[in-house]
Amino acid sequence: MNVRVRQAAEYCRVSKSFLDKARIYGGGPAFMRLGRSVIYNTDDLDTWLASKKYQPANDNARAAA
Template sequence: MVANQFLRRDEAAAYIRDTYNLPCAKTYLDVLASVGGGPAFRRIGRWPVYERADLDTWAHQRMTPKVTSTAALRGAA
């Protein structure tokens, strides 16, 4: 069985939490959809939906590159 291509906002938040261990709530995605800075989404009727690839891209954009010491983080953020 193929997983749903589109995730509703609560499912998208759970996907981010479960896949990347990043704190993410539906309400946080609600705010980002209004002010910007969140993952790309579409609307199907009145419901916003997200694709896993867009959620993956957004999560990776929030991470620093791999480093071997905390000193390397000074220029990474």
């Protein structure tokens, strides 16, 4: 499904301003520009969100050291 910037920001739980800046400076989700409109695909948003996951450090590994 394709959504506009405000809808994408709500979907990702980030601000519209964040997405606007990420388009300029990089590091944001993939987007399409159709004339003056910016469109995000929800599959691309899901992929970008998944790339932001991190695995916390294993506390057991630190305790053994």
